[in-house]
Amino acid sequence: xGVIELDRLEVRLGGRTVLAGLTGELRGHxxxxxxxxxxxxxxxxxxxLGFHEAAAGSAKVLGMDARADRMRIRQSVGYMPExxxxxxxxxxxxxxxxxxxxxxxxxxxxxxxxxxxxxxVGLGEVRYRKISTYSLGMKQLIKLAxxxxxxxxxxxxxxxxxxxxxxxxxxMIQLIxxxxxxxxxxxxxxxxxxRDIDETCDEVLILNKGRIAAISNIEEExxxxxxFIELEMxxxxxxxxxxxxxxxxxxxxxxxxRVKLVMxxxxxxxxxxxxxxxxxVQIRRIQLRRDSLEDIFLRAMDYxxxxxxxxxx
Amino acid sequence: MSVFxxxxxxxxxxxxxxxxxxxxxxxxxxxxxxxxxxxxxxFVLGLLPCLVNLVIxxxxxxxxxxxxxxxxxxxFSIGETFFLQVLETQCWFALVLAAxxxxxxxxxxxxxxxxxxxxSHPISRFSYLLGKFIALAVFLSxxxxxxxxxxxxxxxxxxxxxxxxxxLRIALGLFAGAAAWILLLSMVGLAVSxxxxxxxxxxxxxxxxxxxxxGVGGIASAVLRTKWGLLLxxxxxxxxxxxxxxxxxxxxxxxxxxxxxxxxxxLIVACMLCVAVLNARIRAREVVRG
Numbered sequence: 001x002g003v004i005e006l007d008r009l010e011v012r013l014g015g016r017t018v019l020a021g022l023t024g025e026l027r028g029h030x031x032x033x034x035x036x037x038x039x040x041x042x043x044x045x046x047x048x049l050g051f052h053e054a055a056a057g058s059a060k061v062l063g064m065d066a067r068a069d070r071m072r073i074r075q076s077v078g079y080m081p082e083x084x085x086x087x088x089x090x091x092x093x094x095x096x097x098x099x100x101x102x103x104x105x106x107x108x109x110x111x112x113x114x115x116x117x118x119x120x121v122g123l124g125e126v127r128y129r130k131i132s133t134y135s136l137g138m139k140q141l142i143k144l145a146x147x148x149x150x151x152x153x154x155x156x157x158x159x160x161x162x163x164x165x166x167x168x169x170x171x172m173i174q175l176i177x178x179x180x181x182x183x184x185x186x187x188x189x190x191x192x193x194x195r196d197i198d199e200t201c202d203e204v205l206i207l208n209k210g211r212i213a214a215i216s217n218i219e220e221e222x223x224x225x226x227x228f229i230e231l232e233m234x235x236x237x238x239x240x241x242x243x244x245x246x247x248x249x250x251x252x253x254x255x256x257x258r259v260k261l262v263m264x265x266x267x268x269x270x271x272x273x274x275x276x277x278x279x280x281v282q283i284r285r286i287q288l289r290r291d292s293l294e295d296i297f298l299r300a301m302d303y304x305x306x307x308x309x310x311x312x313x
Numbered sequence: 314m315s316v317f318x319x320x321x322x323x324x325x326x327x328x329x330x331x332x333x334x335x336x337x338x339x340x341x342x343x344x345x346x347x348x349x350x351x352x353x354x355x356f357v358l359g360l361l362p363c364l365v366n367l368v369i370x371x372x373x374x375x376x377x378x379x380x381x382x383x384x385x386x387x388x389f390s391i392g393e394t395f396f397l398q399v400l401e402t403q404c405w406f407a408l409v410l411a412a413x414x415x416x417x418x419x420x421x422x423x424x425x426x427x428x429x430x431x432x433s434h435p436i437s438r439f440s441y442l443l444g445k446f447i448a449l450a451v452f453l454s455x456x457x458x459x460x461x462x463x464x465x466x467x468x469x470x471x472x473x474x475x476x477x478x479x480x481l482r483i484a485l486g487l488f489a490g491a492a493a494w495i496l497l498l499s500m501v502g503l504a505v506s507x508x509x510x511x512x513x514x515x516x517x518x519x520x521x522x523x524x525x526x527x528g529v530g531g532i533a534s535a536v537l538r539t540k541w542g543l544l545l546x547x548x549x550x551x552x553x554x555x556x557x558x559x560x561x562x563x564x565x566x567x568x569x570x571x572x573x574x575x576x577x578x579x580l581i582v583a584c585m586l587c588v589a590v591l592n593a594r595i596r597a598r599e600v601v602r603g
Contacts (some may be wrong), residue, residue, distance in 0.1 A: 049433055051597040071331060071435045088425045101337045102434035104328035113324060120321055132425075146430065151324030182324040273348035 001063045002027045003154060003186050004048065004205075006212075008057035011040075011047050018043045020210045021057065026188075028203025030180045034297060035207035041190040042082055044207065045158055048188075049079060058256030059179065062154060071223040075104060082158040082190075084139060089134030092123055094133055096146045103150035110149070117145040123173060137168035144175065148185075155179065156188045161196050169196075176200045198293040206300040213300035218293055227265070229288055231272070233257040235281035243275050257284075332456055334436045338444025339451070346414045346452050355413055359406035359456035364398050366464055374471040378423070391468050393561035396483050400555055404494045407453045408523065414452055415502025416515035418445045422512045423594075432597040442503060442591055449499040458491035467500035486558035494551060497580060500587035523547050540569045544579045554580075 002025040011019040019040045033041045046052045048061050050070030059066040061073045087095055093114050100110035100117075123143045126134065131142060140160065147155055147261040154227040161169045179185055179202060191197050197204055198218070206214040233240065237259055241251045253284065263271075269286065276283050329337075342414050346352055372378045373391050389395075422428060431441060469477035501522055509515040530545025543549050549565075554576050556563055562568060 027385070045534060046597070049597075051429075051432070071437070074433060074435040075328075077433070079430065080434070081429045083429075085430045086422055086426075087427045089421055098337075098341055099430065099434060101329075102334060102431065102436055104331075104435065105324065105332070106327065106329060109324075109326050148321065149324075151322070153323075179321055182321045184321070255346045 002060070003031060003062060004161040004188065005060040009044075009054055009059050010049065010056040011043055011052050012055040012294070013041060013052065016056075018210050019047065021062065022059075022207075022212050023057075024205065024212055024215045026205055026215065028186075028201065028219075029183075030176075030187040030203070031296070032064060032197030032201035032204040032218070033188060033207065034194070034197050034204050034293075036193065036301075037192055039192075039207040040210040041207055042158055042191075045079075045156055045188070045190060045204045048156070049074065049077065061305045062271075072207065076153045078150065078152035078155045078185075080140075080143040080147045080155070080157045080160060082162060086139065086142060086218070086221075089108070089130060091128050091130055092134070092142055092145075093120055093127040095142065096149050100147040100149040103152075105150055114145075117191055118137065118142075120148065128148075136163050137165065137171075139169040140164060140168070140172065142173075144172070148179070154186045154188060156190075158190045159192070160189065160194065161191065166222045173199050181298065194293050194297055204293065206297060206302060216296050218296075220295070221296060227263045229261055229262070229263060229269070229272070229286060231259040231283055231284035231287075233259060233276070233281050234284055237281060239279040240276055240281050243279060247271065247275070317477060325553070331435060333430060334434075335444035335447065338436070338441060339447040341503060342418045342445050342448030343451065346419055346448060349413075349417065352410070352414055352417075355406075355410050356452075356456065359403065362399070362402045362406070362462060363460040366395075367467060369395075370464060370468050370471060374468070374473060376473075378379055391472070392480070393483060393559045396461065396465065396487060397555055397559050397561040399464060400457075400487055403457050403461055404491065404551070404555075405496060407457050407491075408519075410456060411449065411453060411498040411502045412516045412519035415499070415519065416506040416509075416512040417602055418448060418508055419503055419506035420512045420515055423507065428595065429597045438592075438595050442595060444502055446499050449502060450495050453495045453498060454491075457495060459487050461487040461491060467530070482560055486560065490551075490555040492556045493554065493580065497547075497551075497583060499586050500591075504587035504590040504594075507591055530533065540571065541575075543569065543571055544575060547583075550576050550579055556560045 004026040006022040006024050007026035009019055009022040010017065022044070033044065035041050043052060047054060048059055048066050050066055050073065054067060062076055064073050064076075066073060088097075090098065093111075096117055097107075097110045100113050101107060105113060115124075115127065118124050121144050123138060123141050123145060126138065131139065134142065140162070144157070144160065147157070154163050157176070161172050164172060173196065176187065176189065180187055180200065187200070189197065202219045203217050204215070205212065206216070234257060237253050238256055241259060244251050244261055247267060249259040249260060249261045249267065253259045269288075272286070273283060275307055370391055372382055373389060378590040382487070422431065428441075432438065436444075447589060462484060465480075466486060502519060505518045505522055506512075506515045509518050524547075527548060530542040531543070534540060534542030550571065553563070553565070553571055554573075555561075
C-alpha cells in the first residue's frame, strides 16, 4: 500500500484547474513535494486532507479515499500548515492539548502528550507563554508540536522552514530527520527549497503548473551518483587508471591530472587512496556528485508534456 | 515521547469517539467565554433582575410582607404578564451577553487563521459550529430559561393557593420562548463573528443586525402603511411570539398583530441566512476566484 496514491486527480478552484490529472504512487518513508510557487503543492495537500473536493479522479492517503474517508484520514494525519495558524491568546501547552483532544486523546493523556511534544520540539521553556508572544520560529515549532502530539501515522508539513533564520531552519530540519529516524511516522514535506527536501526525504514528487513533472526515488539517485567521482591528481595517472579499470571501474582521464570514474558498489573511496599510493600518485582533490535532486528538478522543470516522467538513473 | 528523553513515540492509547469531539470544542469555548471578567460581570448583571423579581414574588405571595411594604397600594398578581416581562428582560440581557461572547468564540480562531489546523483534525465544519453553538447556548441558558423557570418554581412553592399545574403553560412558554431566542441569537452571533474578524466591530454588528432592520422595517411600515414591515423588527417579532407562547394579553393594536406563521417564517429565514453566511465563512481555505 502506498502512502499517497493519485489516480487522474483533478482539482478546480474558482473555475480554474489547479491540479490536472495527477497519477502516481508514493511509497517513500519521507516524501518530498517539490515545485515552484503556485505549482499546486498546497492544493494537493488540502485535497488529501479533504478540504478541497476532487473534480475528477481520486486520491488515497494510507489506503483511505480522500473523499469518503476524510475523517479517518484526519485521524491518522498530523498537519502543519504553511501560514500562521494558531490561537494567539492561548498558551502553547493549552493549544497543543486542545488540538490533541480534537484528535481524540482523552484530556489527561492530551495534556501529558502536549507537554512532551513541546519539550520534544524545544518549546518546553516557553510552553506557558501565550502563542501571540512567540517568535516566527517558535510559531513554526508549535505548529509542528500540535501535529505530533496525537502520534499520527503520517505527518504533513507544508513549507516547514518558511521564514526561518539559518539556525532555526537547521533545528527544524534536524527535528524532521529525528522523526524520520524514529520510524513510526511517515512524512510528506512540501517545499520549494531543494535543499530542505534533499536533506530530509527519500522520495520526491515534483509538481509544475498543476501537473506531475517527476516522481523519483532520491535514495537511488543518491546511491548512483555516490559512485560517480571526479579526481584531481598529481603524478602520472596512467598506471592508476589501468589499475582502477582492472578493479571494475569505468575511467576516463583528462589533461591536468583530472580523472573521472564510476566505481562499482564493491569499491569504496578508500580503495582510491590505496591504489593511488600503490601507484605513486597523489589525490589532490576528490569530488563526489551530490547534486542529484537539483538534476532531477531541473530535468523536471524542462518537461512540458502531459506524460509523467519517472526519472531514472 | 518523554519530557526527559526528548524523543518521539507514537500514541497507542485509547481514543474518544468522533461524536464527542464537538463537546471538546464546546468545553474550550466555554472556558474562553468565562475567561473574561466582562463576561462574568455581564452574567452577574443579567441575574440582578431575577433577584428583584424574586423579591416581587415573595411580596406578592406573602400577606404580611405585602401589608408592610405595599401599605394599602393595590395588590398585583403573578401571572402571564409578569412572567412575560421577566422573559423579555432576561432575553435582552442575553442579547448583550451574546454580543460580547460570540465574537470571543469565533473571532480568535479566524483572526489567527486557526481553522486550517482545527479542521485538519477529525471534526467537520458542522461539528466545529455545533461545538461553538453548544457553548453559546449553554451560556445564554444561564440568564434566560434557567432563572425564568427558577422563578416559576419559586412561585409554585410560595403561592398560598395551588398554582403550578394550572399555569404549566407559562413554564412551557418560558422554556420555548427562551429556546427560540437562544437559537436565533446563537446563529446570528456565530454568523456575525465569522464575518467580522475584529471583535469590537463584531459586538457592534450584533446590535446592528438586530436593530437596524427594525428601523428599516418601521420606516417601511410607516411609509407603506402596512404591518408587514414589523417582520423586520426583531424585538416586536419576538415579543409577539413570547406573548403567544405564554398566552399573555397582546400589547399591540389588533390590526398590527402579526400572524404566527409569518413570525415563524421570519425566524426560519433569519436562521437560514445565518447558515448561508457560516457555510461561506467557516472553511479551512479561502477559494481564490479568477
